[in-house]
Amino acid sequence: MTRFAELVDRALVARAATMPEEVAFRTDDGQTLTYAGWDAASRALAGELAAAAPGTGHAAGLSYTGRDWLGYAVAVAAVYRAGFVCVPIHKDAPADAAASVGCALVITPDTGIQVTGGRAYAARDELADLMFTSGTTGAPRPVPVSARGVIAAELGPDLVERPPPPRRSRYLHALPPGSAWAQTLVRAALRGEVEIVAQRRFDPGAFAALVEFLRPARIGLVPAMARLLVDTTRGRTLGDHGVEHVFCSAAPLAPATFRDLTALFAGATVLNVYTLSEARWANICGVHDPGKPTAVGPVPPGVEVVVLDESGAPAPAHSAGELVLRRLGEEVRTGDVGRVDEDGIVHVLGRADEILNVGGVKVSAREIVQALEEHPSVREAAVVGLDHPVLGTEVAAAVVFARPGDVPALLDDLRRRLPDLQVPRRVLPVAELPRTELGKVRLGEIKDRLTAAAPRTRGPGPLTRDGVVAAVREEVARELGVPAGLDDDLFDLGATSLSAVRIAERLSARLGVDVRPHVLMESVTAGRVVDAILGATV
Structure with missing residues (x-):
């Protein structure tokens, strides 16, 4: 048995012995799983897993x-107790997800355990999970989650010996x-401090009712859920129903959503989690700090955040580069x-x-999204870069x-607040943004839709010379x-190619x-630009 497997096993045995009838998990249809039930069911399934694939890893x-x-909570605990690596397969994961990481077996609620063959991960590589990324900008890929990191940061050294808490709270998600x-x-349920309550399919009205009925101290939402919740409960408050913290993760929280969520849960602390x-x-x-729209929070205790420049060397203090996270000998390059x-x-x-390279200038798509979402007419937005024959990349938004x-x-409002290169050259109004199951925007799909949207090539009526002259001189x-x-x-007069x-x-x-830009480059004077525009549209 691996160290991680032994720790999870002992923790479940301890919870079942000291708080057997306390609820570990609850769902919105009234089903519950007690600690005694979680211990027994996961122990039995772990035995079946060990029989199906002897050994660990x-x-x-x-x-x-x-x-x-x-059933999912039981399966996760069973995999851990068997000394196996947990590979959750969400619906956005590739069809061959299990085979791509060498799964020895697959567990589903409908078919149970299916032996598929595969390799074991060596003890020196002891892992808790292999998680597939969301795939918002490319194909989902597996990333390892070390057992050591989970033990140190989530479970704690006193996990087994921890006495039952005098008062438990609920976490609704x-x-x-x-x-x-x-x-x-x-x-988190292994620690015994919180009852995890799951709404099986997000419904904002029903979610608000659960808050009123169950009085959870903590709530977990992704930004898309948060937006739907505040829109559905407009004019109401849920601040007097025991909520202390609202956690939002998976994507940045729009400033307007943050304000609305703070008003909805008056008295609670709303946190955006990176x-x-x-x-x-x-x-x-x-x-959220309006004065620091890109800020996500302070460096956590025990964590070192290093910023690397493009050569991989430490960047100068306070300058931008790739974020690298370090703790207890582990290092993760974030790609952010x-x-x-x-x-x-x-x-x-x-x-x-x-980070878009627009005419040689690096532009943050996230900063542009934040500027768009601060406009009162915008609910949400996504920004991507499209190929441009002169600039290399142009900014486009859905x-x-x-x-x-x-x-x-x-766009006029954005020009007053952003440098010109950050103002989107194409804006596509959409009914909703395409998202993954967890609410992340599918940027690849947004880019395809913006690319496919044909640019307008003729105005609604004929151009007049006076109108074109005025436009050219003013611009x-x-x-x-x-x-x-x-x-x-x-x-x-100072014109350049840019x-x-x-x-x-x-x-x-x-x-x-x-x-096209070459019209100005070749025409040289404003009058010839006017002639070229009129000549191309007659």
């Missing part, structure tokens, strides 16, 4: 849905089995770009592939409007800061025609 796939949360957060909640599947021991959480400010607060600018949206007015003056006569050389790109894009949006 085997990978065991778990394929469960929210309708069988209690609607998270699907198979997520890293769900794994953390199963392990974490990784493979580094749950380094959860970074904090309240961020920094640690002068106050020890960690800022996350986005995934490395969400926007869900809270009320009938005016895209030009939105040139806006970009260069000086008035332009029709015979003035734009480049003598400013020509920006002028062309604004003229395209304003006139409803496709004005």
